[in-house]
Amino acid sequence: MAFSEMTPSEQLKVVNTAIESVLLGGQSYAIGSRKLSRADLSLLRQMRQELQAEIAAEGDSSLLDNTFVAVFEEPR
Structure with missing residues (x-):
């Protein structure tokens, strides 16, 4: 499966594995x-931060939860 086809959670696992590889085995x-x-370790860390923010944003829809729209029309 291509990286772009993965969910953000799956992508985060791949990025964390890549970070671990760099930390344990060196950059080159x-x-x-x-x-x-x-x-590049700094690029991987940036990707991790972005993915973590994306994952956090997916579950945080409280801004407009329980919001309703009412339309009042004038009687004819």
Whole structure:
């Protein structure tokens, strides 16, 4: 499944795993002539903050909960 097709919660799990990989294994390393560079840690942290905010906003619809609209028309 593509990252963009995942829910924000699923995306957050992937980002947290990527952050853990960078913290435990380093930003980049080389074995012989092969090199591996992981995603930028600051970018991953920014993505995590944005996803956490998005997830929090999904459940926070209290601003207009229990709001009703009444239309009063003049009698003819």
